[in-house]
Amino acid sequence: MNIVNFTPISSLTGGLLIGLSVALFFILNGRMIGISRIASNFLVSKKNRVENLLFLVGLILGPLIYNLISGQEINISISNSLILLVIGGFLVGFGTRLSSGCTSGHGISGISRFSLRSIISTITFMLVGILTVLIIGIS
Amino acid sequence: MNKIVSLLCGIIFGIGLVISQMINPAKVLGFLNLFGEWDPSLAFVMIGALIISSPSFHLFKNKEKPIFSSSFSIPNKKEIDKELIFGSILFGAGWGLVGLCPGPAITSIALFNVSSAIFVVSMFIGFYIASKTN
Numbered sequence: 001m002n003i004v005n006f007t008p009i010s011s012l013t014g015g016l017l018i019g020l021s022v023a024l025f026f027i028l029n030g031r032m033i034g035i036s037r038i039a040s041n042f043l044v045s046k047k048n049r050v051e052n053l054l055f056l057v058g059l060i061l062g063p064l065i066y067n068l069i070s071g072q073e074i075n076i077s078i079s080n081s082l083i084l085l086v087i088g089g090f091l092v093g094f095g096t097r098l099s100s101g102c103t104s105g106h107g108i109s110g111i112s113r114f115s116l117r118s119i120i121s122t123i124t125f126m127l128v129g130i131l132t133v134l135i136i137g138i139s
Numbered sequence: 140m141n142k143i144v145s146l147l148c149g150i151i152f153g154i155g156l157v158i159s160q161m162i163n164p165a166k167v168l169g170f171l172n173l174f175g176e177w178d179p180s181l182a183f184v185m186i187g188a189l190i191i192s193s194p195s196f197h198l199f200k201n202k203e204k205p206i207f208s209s210s211f212s213i214p215n216k217k218e219i220d221k222e223l224i225f226g227s228i229l230f231g232a233g234w235g236l237v238g239l240c241p242g243p244a245i246t247s248i249a250l251f252n253v254s255s256a257i258f259v260v261s262m263f264i265g266f267y268i269a270s271k272t273n
Binding site: 007008010016020021022024028031033035040043052054055057058060061063065066075076078080082084088089090093099103104106109124125126130132136 | 140141146147149150158159160161162164168173175182183186187192195205208211212217218219223224225226227228229232233234235237239240244247248249255258259260261264266267273
């Protein structure tokens with residue numbers, strides 16, 4: 001193990017904002033944020049559809065507003081392999097609905113509640129994620 | 140008010156994903172690369188989020204009702220079933236393949252990146268099929 005690109009301050013700051021969003025959504029609207037649930041419910045359920053859509057629109061406005069205020073461009077680096085993107089996207093979509101949560105729903109909202117299901121899910125997807133990166137790195 | 144709160148919370152969450160760099164798949168893969176060149180930053184995203192969200196949840200969960208809604212809606216499932224484990228495994232594999240999870244994937248639509256758009260479409264197909272088969 002060799003530690004690189006470590007950015008604890010910006011990561012912590014971003015994390016605090018994410019925590020604030022989860023806290024406000026709970027205190028004001030009474031729901032725990034889980035983005036896979038919000039996105040898939042928007043797709044398949046009429047319940048809270050407008051709220052769910054507005055949350056997703058907010059997510060997309062986030063980087064645009066950040067860019068407008070800070071003037072900083074947002075650069076990302078992502079795979080351009082079609083097969084990897086299609087398989088990866090499908091596994092993330094199907095897997096998070098099967099397990100009823102993703103990094104936000106289990107990893108933040110669920111662990112906030114001390115839910116055993118969420119703790120087990122988070123440990124599982126983190127370990128499998130680490131294993132997947134290890135296998136791809138080797139092959 | 141519910142609708143305004145939803146939009147605002149989405150914006151705050153999205154900005155948080157940008158500042159923490161969770162929106163960048165390379166950063167996420169660096170975090171998952173525990174046995175190589177490891178970037179531990181994303182552990183701090185989780186710590187930052189939990190120190191706000193967890194106390195807020197425990198302070199308010201016993202209140203009569205949320206401020207702009209008639210009741211709290213909290214997941215109540217307790218069972219550790221095979222769907223939970225199998226789903227988490229599939230999710231972890233997809234996350235490790237590309238470095239995107241649902242929040243950052245949707246947020247990255249703002250960047251007009253073709254790769255993340257392909258990922259998002261495929262993810263929604265996954266949501267749809269899982270919702271229809273379970």
